[in-house]
C-alpha cells in the first residue's frame with residue numbers, strides 16, 4: 508500500500524520570548540493584514556497587497572483594452588524602473 512506523502516511546510520514560528528507581534532500592515536484596499544496576503548507593497552500612507560495590485564493593474568489595462576499611461580506607470584513602479 509502506498510502511503511500518501513504529506514508535505515508539511517515549516518512555518519517560521521518566532522520562538523522569541525517576546526510576545527510582541529510583528530508589525531502589521533493592512534492593505535488599504537482589501538483591509539487584509541500582511542499576514543494574510545502573499546506580499547504587501549508599502550507606499551506613503553497606503554499599502555496595497557499583491558492581489559489588489561494585480562486587480563488594479565488588470566483594471567487599468569482592461570480599461571482601454573491596452574496598457575494605459577497610468578498602468579504603465581504602475582508597471583514601471585512594480586518593476587523598479589528608473590525614477591523620473
Ligand SMILES: [Zn+2]
Pocket residue numbers: 534535536537538539555556557558559560
Ligand atoms: Zn489588498
